[in-house]
Amino acid sequence: MSSQTITISSPADFHVHLRQGSLSRLVTPHVRRGGFNLAYVMPNLTPPITTTDSALRYKQELQAIDPNVEYLMTLYLSLELTPDEVRKAHAAGIVGVKSYPKGVTTNSEGGIESFEVYYPVFEAMQEVGMVLNLHGEVPSDASANIHVINAESIFLPHLVRLHAKFPQLRIVLEHATTRAAVETVKSLGPTVACTITAHHLALTVDDWAGQSYHYCKPVAKFPDDRKALQDIVREGHPRFFLGSDSAPHPAHNKSFATPSQGCAAGLYTSPILLPLTAHLLESFGALDKLEGFVSRFGRRFYEREIDSASGNSVVLRKISQIVEKSFVAEDADVVPFWAGKELGWSIWYQCS
């Protein structure tokens, strides 16, 4: 008797950090190891990817590391970006533009504070059909009682206004963590979608309290928020799909704090992404929505649909595995999310 298997066509991760240098050489091949052959690559490098030319150079670097993955590029929204550059980027195959709030996440010191100054850019993006990726948090501000827990909810009116102003602009609210975000995106039109990470389907605030290995931005919120994320996945809503936000950091930056320096925000899920996602969806009764969540929904929104004949496919088998304790790079090691824990599913084989 054979074990239970699931076949997924062309899994696509619509939000992933592939870094630079030796860390990039370690983690880029893990996209495919985790079952994926499309990576929507975040631009928050040092310096950030703000131009067509730098995005294409970065894409070439990634292709040199692993040519078997399709890399979709997005530019870092900044005052450098002009409507002309948008048209140039689009012509060069660049898919999106990513907006970071100032200082909220890794290398976001040059991010946005107000959107109006970017309206000409968004106008051009809407015209040519580029996607706006929003890191949907406002910066913490104690005087206004804004903090890591409500930073996303307070951002949502910005999303609503942007969509009203640019109804044809495709917008993705990235790595949603709250019931408020799910409800807002659901209430908006077909041009607004939302990525959900695997880890936010698993974690709540209690998990990262005192445990830096579960600390990421946006921080995981309350059990009721997690339930809203799980529910929308179980519903099979086509505008909610996987973007792992897999964000590797050297292990010492995750494990070790000093009184003057806390730990890095970011969880590393790439190397186990498809088995992990299957494991989690199964845990809340949504395994039948796996292919939609990890492939079809995102591909449809991004207009990257692949017919089952031409795409690759990945076969998962219900055989448990223990997640690796770490992956070793030339000058650092990276500890994956769920390290040392059991996943109920493994990749059996991939065909492309």
Next chain:
Amino acid sequence: MSSQTITISSPADFHVHLRQGSLSRLVTPHVRRGGFNLAYVMPNLTPPITTTDSALRYKQELQAIDPNVEYLMTLYLSLELTPDEVRKAHAAGIVGVKSYPKGVTTNSEGGIESFEVYYPVFEAMQEVGMVLNLHGEVPSDASANIHVINAESIFLPHLVRLHAKFPQLRIVLEHATTRAAVETVKSLGPTVACTITAHHLALTVDDWAGQSYHYCKPVAKFPDDRKALQDIVREGHPRFFLGSDSAPHPAHNKSFATPSQGCAAGLYTSPILLPLTAHLLESFGALDKLEGFVSRFGRRFYEREIDSASGNSVVLRKISQIVEKSFVAEDADVVPFWAGKELGWSIWYQCS
């Protein structure tokens, strides 16, 4: 020209963890180093202090380490505790009984789940005049959306009910962290008081996100909650007073996480407590309330008032100091809160 000075009569810390063994030998003398000569000592040892005899033995151990501090003892509430034992404890000079919710904090596995079973004990405490110290959090429960952020607010109806049932029982809500707690305690009668730690006057959730050196239970909440704590101190409300909840852990347990083990909850403020409290109260315009907050209000509630002739006094001078990076015990070192940072006040001298 001399620097500015403040003289405080008989500072009293109404909530402190003095631990056991070598850690106790390190930290017990720090009560006085931090400017205090009364310590209300928490009973969450291994095994917990549940009887009069064990409390008296523990008190003797502490006195052997530093005889210059007055130690007030409180028993760990458990099913072992009988009304007779309460009367015995009171006769032996034990001041209170501490209730821990199951599993919420260090060594609280034997804590309470429901209060009704303890009503006979509370009745006896009310009769003899012992104080009930409440760790005011309910255990996290994802199915009920209870988590570290709302654990205190959800506990508060228990406090209200206990006070209604035992209106003459003196109750202290320990280490309040929320506006809801402040408002609830304020609304109750003169037998209900509240301790506030120094660190909760400084921290919010953003400070412990990814920074285990700022991680304690109850976790620091939102800026608006911190403001409520600061406001009630600035108001000089006599039922709100200092309980440091100073809780030392070996540095490696604070600094280092593994994927399967997070960092210990607890901040160590004893050795800098009076200068730290002065520094913080000055930062929000409440320096004139310092003596009430760190001495008179708590002493009055606990009926431990000292006239200024017989008490000791501590003179603070407005000279800045850098907080020690660590304190070394026989087999571990302990890093204080605010390590390496500047405090605007120093202890000039103490006279007893």
